[in-house]
Structures are given as C-alpha cells and as structure tokens.
Amino acid sequence: MxxxxxxxxxxxxxxxxxxxxxxxxxxxxxxxxxxxxxxxxxxxxxxxxxxxxxxxxxxxxxxxxxxxxxxxxxxxxxxxxxxxxxxxxxxxxxxxxxxxxxxxxxxxxxxxxxxxxxxxxxxxxxxIFMKKAWNNILTICIITLLFIFLMFCIVYLFKFMRNLSQYQEDTMNKIVHNWKTPLSSIKTMVELLQKKSISPTDEKGIEKTKFILEEVAHIQTGSQQIMRALIDAIHIQIDRNEFDLKKELITLIKEEKTAHSNQTISLDLQYLLPTTTIYASQFHLICAIRNLIDNAIKYGKDAPQITIICYQDKNNLMIEVKDDGPGIPKEKQKLIFNKYYQVVDKNSGQTRKGFGLGLNYVYNVIKLHNGRITINSTPGNGCTFTIKLKKWRTK
Structure with a gap:
C-alpha cells in the first residue's frame, strides 16, 4: 500500500x-x-x-x-x-x-x-527514533563498556606493576642486606679469628676456619647468582620515593669496606649537592652505584682508589664513579651495557669474573629514571661512569 x-x-x-x-x-x-x-x-x-x-x-x-x-x-x-x-x-x-x-x-x-x-x-x-538509532545506540554502549573495561584493566595493571615492583625491591633488598652484609661480617670475623686467635700449630682450628670461609664463599656466590637471575628474568620496575642520598652513600661505602676488608680500598665520597634529599628509587639507584663500585674493585688494582662525586649541573643531578683500574678500550665502550657482554683482555690472561648482567642492570635502572649513563675511559687510566638524572626532585 x-x-x-x-x-x-x-x-x-x-x-x-x-x-x-x-x-x-x-x-x-x-x-x-x-x-x-x-x-x-x-x-x-x-x-x-x-x-x-x-x-x-x-x-x-x-x-x-x-x-x-x-x-x-x-x-x-x-x-x-x-x-x-x-x-x-x-x-x-x-x-x-x-x-x-x-x-x-x-x-x-x-x-x-x-x-x-x-x-x-x-x-x-x-x-521510531529508537528503531532508527538502535544500532548506533548499541554500538555506543558497547564502545563505552569496552572503554570502561579497558580503563579498569589499565588501573588494575598499573597497581599490579607497582606491587610487583615493590615485591622485586623487597626480594632483592633481602638478598643484598640480609645475606650479603651478614656473610661479609662473618667472613671478616673468621679471618680475624684465624689470624689472631688461632695458633699456627692448631691444625684443626685452622681447618675449621678454612671450612667456614669456603662455605661463606659458596653462599655468597649463590646469592649473587640468585640476584642476577632475578635481574635477568624479571622486568625491572622502579618505585620512586624521597630519601637521603648522602646518608645512603655513606652507608654503602661502609658496607663495601666491610665486605672487602681483606683488601686495601680507598673509597671516598665528594658530596657537592645543595640538598641531601632526592626523589628516585632508593633501592635500585643505590644498587646501580653498588654495581659500579663492585666492578671497580673486581677488575681494578690490588689497592683500588674509587671516588664517588655528586653535584648539580644546571637542573640535573650528576653522580660520577671514578676508579684507577685498567680502563676500557674505545671500541668496546659501546658494548659494555649489553646483556651478557664482558670485557676480557686476552693478552693479559684475564678470566671472566661475572655474568655480564651488572652494567646492563645499571643501564636499565638509569633509563627507567629517564636518565642517562655514559663512560669516559682510556686503557691504563681507569674509568669514569657518569649518571645524569633530570627529574630527581618532586618540584
């Protein structure tokens, strides 16, 4: 009709x-x-x-x-x-x-x-309007629901990543502080006991202290392997907070000297910042500096001289770690932050002492801070690693 x-x-x-x-x-x-x-x-x-x-x-x-x-x-x-x-x-x-x-x-x-x-x-x-607009209304409702669901997932994922980051830091912190520091103290006390309290003729006493030192070394090696496995397997997330950088660096220097008490180490701090409080990941930033110090000791001379310098360049936080080690050739400097890469001088007969993960970890930590790390080195004149952080204050 x-x-x-x-x-x-x-x-x-x-x-x-x-x-x-x-x-x-x-x-x-x-x-x-x-x-x-x-x-x-x-x-x-x-x-x-x-x-x-x-x-x-x-x-x-x-x-x-x-x-x-x-x-x-x-x-x-x-x-x-x-x-x-x-x-x-x-x-x-x-x-x-x-x-x-x-x-x-x-x-x-x-x-x-x-x-x-x-x-x-x-x-x-x-x-009539509903019949005409039903498909459009249904599409808008579906898109709105999907958007709400997506936002919920993003918020949940963000919270999950923050919790995972905190869990990572807590786990690594337990390994570093609850294992490494006490083991270093035990090792130091046993060495002092061996030198001053046990007679050179006491073979059983010497044998027992030697056994303790060997077991401590095994546990230290195992803790380092666990630490590096965690760093390698888990995607690092940082959780920033305000903390006293100067205080943390002084504590770090004391721990390093205690851990290497059997070596003559010169480890100095030059703190030139106008403030001691910074906004960063306390755990990961200190761990990154610890890695640089450990490398300087591990690959340096018998009596390494290491200096940590903190200063401000314009609005940037600068942290330098200097050593007097053998240095790194220019052609290898661009590779040292790659995962598993290790600098080995075949002519010197030097053997591998690590896993090639330490500097890669340092690089990733600084990158997550939106910062930059560079190296200045010539063979025979040591290395200077410079960390540059732009956003290191809350305001």
Missing amino acids: LYSDSNSLVSFNPDTHTITVIRNNIRYDFEIDSTITQQELFLRGMYESRGYELSPIAKLDSILHINVIPFSSDTEFVSLKLDSLNNELDKFPKTHRKTTNMIPSKNYILGFVDGESLQVYYNFPLS
Whole structure:
C-alpha cells in the first residue's frame, strides 16, 4: 500500500508494475515504467487518486510520508503555510485535528513572498527514533563498556606493576642486606679469628676456619647468582620515593669496606649537592652505584682508589664513579651495557669474573629514571661512569 485516506486507497503491484487506485468505490489500474522511483510513484498515485494536480504543500506531505512510513505508519504530519504575522494561509491536510499536542518544527522562511514561512507539526513517536538509532545506540554502549573495561584493566595493571615492583625491591633488598652484609661480617670475623686467635700449630682450628670461609664463599656466590637471575628474568620496575642520598652513600661505602676488608680500598665520597634529599628509587639507584663500585674493585688494582662525586649541573643531578683500574678500550665502550657482554683482555690472561648482567642492570635502572649513563675511559687510566638524572626532585 502506498497511500490511504477516507476517500482513496492507492496500492502498487511490483510484479506487474501497476498502480491500483480505488476512489469512491471505483477501481482504476495504471501501468507504469519499471524505472520509476518510489517517490514519483507515490506522487502519481496521489495525483490519480485525487483527480487533480497536487499543491506544493500537499507534495511536501507526500514526501514526508514516503521517508517516514517505512519506520512507522502511525506518524502524522500537518503542514502550515504562514504569513508574516504567523496567520495560517494554507494547511494540509485541511481536515486534520488541532496541532496543540503535536511537535512543531522550526519555522522555515520560504523566500517567495515576503514574510511567508512554512512550519510542520508531527507526532513523531519515540519508538521510531529508537528503531532508527538502535544500532548506533548499541554500538555506543558497547564502545563505552569496552572503554570502561579497558580503563579498569589499565588501573588494575598499573597497581599490579607497582606491587610487583615493590615485591622485586623487597626480594632483592633481602638478598643484598640480609645475606650479603651478614656473610661479609662473618667472613671478616673468621679471618680475624684465624689470624689472631688461632695458633699456627692448631691444625684443626685452622681447618675449621678454612671450612667456614669456603662455605661463606659458596653462599655468597649463590646469592649473587640468585640476584642476577632475578635481574635477568624479571622486568625491572622502579618505585620512586624521597630519601637521603648522602646518608645512603655513606652507608654503602661502609658496607663495601666491610665486605672487602681483606683488601686495601680507598673509597671516598665528594658530596657537592645543595640538598641531601632526592626523589628516585632508593633501592635500585643505590644498587646501580653498588654495581659500579663492585666492578671497580673486581677488575681494578690490588689497592683500588674509587671516588664517588655528586653535584648539580644546571637542573640535573650528576653522580660520577671514578676508579684507577685498567680502563676500557674505545671500541668496546659501546658494548659494555649489553646483556651478557664482558670485557676480557686476552693478552693479559684475564678470566671472566661475572655474568655480564651488572652494567646492563645499571643501564636499565638509569633509563627507567629517564636518565642517562655514559663512560669516559682510556686503557691504563681507569674509568669514569657518569649518571645524569633530570627529574630527581618532586618540584
């Protein structure tokens, strides 16, 4: 069916391309071209059903019905042509009820005659809008739910990574402080006991102290392997906090001297910063500096001289670790921060003393601080590692 009212009924048969008009109980059949559009078809049916040429305002009503009827056949339109004082000049349909309960459209200026305008009233039900917009509303709801779920996952992942970072730091801290420092103290006390309290003729006493030192060395080696396995297996995450850098460095120097009490080590601190408090990962930054010191002792001379210098360059925190070791050739300096890489001088007969993870760990820690680490070295003149941190204060 194309159109119906109290006087006329217009229908279309798509198989025969025929319009059937029943007007005043009289049937009329019209054959049409198969290429005619639906809008033209409707207007022709309206014309044939009424028996006269449609007025422009009636044609507008037909066009409105063509576009809306596929969604709802209940929609009604009342089109009004108004003068400059909004008085009614023309109306379609003329017999339609009052428009007080209908929704008015914008008042459109026609432009043909000064002051004349067009306004359409309609009873556009909400169900039509829902049918038309349902797919869009459903898509928006799904995207919104996905966005909320994604934000929830990001927040959960962020909290999880913070907890994992704290767990990593706690685990490594236990290995470093709860194992390494006590073992170093035990080793020192046993060595003193062996030198001053046990007679050179006491073979059993010497044998027992030697056994203790060997077991301590085994545990120290095992703790280092666990430490490096953790660093290698777990993606490092840093958790920044405010701490006293000067105090931590002084404690670090004392621990290193105690751990290497059997060596003559010169380990000095030059603290030139205007403040002692910085904002960084206390555990990882101190561990990174510890690695640099351990390397200087491990690969340095019998009596290594190491200096830690802290100063401010413009707004940057600078930490230098200098040693008087054998140095590193220029062509190998760009490789030393790679995982598992170790500098070995074949001519000197030097053997591997580590796992090639220490400097890679230092590099990653400084990178996670949005900082940079560089090396300045020439063979025979030692190394200077420089750590540069841009964001090291809370303000």
